[in-house]
Amino acid sequence: MPAPERIPAGRVSPASGADAMELLTRGELTVRGQIREASNAVLYCTVAYEGETAACVYKPVAGERPLWDFPDGTLAQREVAAYEVSEATGWGLVPPTVLRDGPHGEGMCQLWIEGSEAEADSAELLALVEGEEPGEGWKAIGFADVGEGRTALLVHADDVRLRRLAVLDAVINNADRKGGHLLVASGGRLYGIDHGVTFNAEDKLRTLLWGWAGEPLAAEAVEILRSLRGALEATQPLCLRLGKLITGAEVDALRARVDALLASGLYPAPSGEWPAIPWPPV
Template sequence: MTSIEELLTRGELTVRGRIAEASNAVLLCTVRHDGATADCVYKPVKGERPLWDFPDGTLAQREVAAYLVSEATGWGLVPTTVLRDGPYGEGMVQHWIDGAEEETPGGSLLALVEGEEPGEGWKPVAFAEIGGGRTALLVHADDVRLRRLAVLDAVINNADRKGGHLLQAPGGRLYGIDHGVTFHAEDKLRTLLWGWAGEPLTEEALTVLGSLAGQLAEGAPLATRLGELITAAELAAVRERVAGLLRTRTHPSPSGQWPSIPWPPV
């Protein structure tokens, strides 16, 4: 049976349309190989808009690097993602998650509530203006899946964890997508998942981070592959972030040197 990674890597891509609301070129495709088919997203490097703080033409590689780190944690939080040639040149190709909740970005994981307390089962993020001189408290679910994603984002230095980047698949699986602005050597963590800031990391997270530290050691397969996708300084920064999390044993807090919440948040 053809694995989804082999299918995405070797299959023939047929472009079916463009996802118009995306800031970069995002093409919905069908991929076929050896009798197997799947839907996928193809983001060609040529369709990437230049950013002032990230080198041009590197977003696709960063998406693949995020997938590799996610797989190394064992949490499987990022859909299968590969780097390959396509109809419009090299780009990243990612498995499309069927049945994901998309009508409301973030699904039931994010909410705005009145008052100053988040309520049972929710974690506070920040107050937001909602018009008419009123404010509401932005909250996210106190959910183990989100907490794992918050740890992953801290490791890969995700500068853009928006509500619309959370996909809930059938069966309770949670995925994070859109990881083009990750792995910067400077602290750029911007996320809606600040609810655990300053709290102790779970024992599960500490175990995963300890394993990840070993996989990031020089010469290890993961480190070697990441070295082909991000710069040496960025790889060193990943190692430093993992070591820092293991040293402090706590979820990071906003640094104050960079906006802590992405805009727009959805």
């Protein structure tokens, strides 16, 4: 299949909410190309409904590569579950995402986010710096081998958008938060993508966003977590929707992670029991 040709996103913006969800759910899905860098099948598509057209990503379940630590054929559902939890926080950190039938069977369909071309809107979120201190406005992640026996300090921005994403990742137990999964849209809005390896009942958090590890949670985050905990009660709509996407044990573990964050009042820190940073990191 040919590489995808960029297609205008029509009159639907990433912030279109219910309109985008209706378009993704009801629209006619047409495959335009394949994104070959991905480990699983990722198809670049257009979706059209009642005169509206948008670009989107379609990941059919049939194209998922089996993983030893996640049940086969569940990655698409986990991507949708990540969107559901993101929406429940009110932060809108995951693009509109649905589970639907497509040309290659059931799969995840997510609105395509066009990266900002404006330098002011796409300010660096990750960097390599000399020395052992991150510098003002940056948080240290760890040292990286840059070749010829040299190392540099890998840092991420001390940015409220990333702080929110760090909380979301801790909640959904994201096992693969790489730099390439951060998208800055026009206007500076940050999105996280690729949430197939999330919601495992065992602790799997692997991320680049460790800069706040052990620090007190922002007051905003505490308020959001309290609200989210209420939405995760068994009879609440969010919990019922999640129960159709992930297992009961995984829903229980999700509640437990929220409880643990609220009890500690701190951003999580690496446990030391497994690699804390995904590979490759970017």
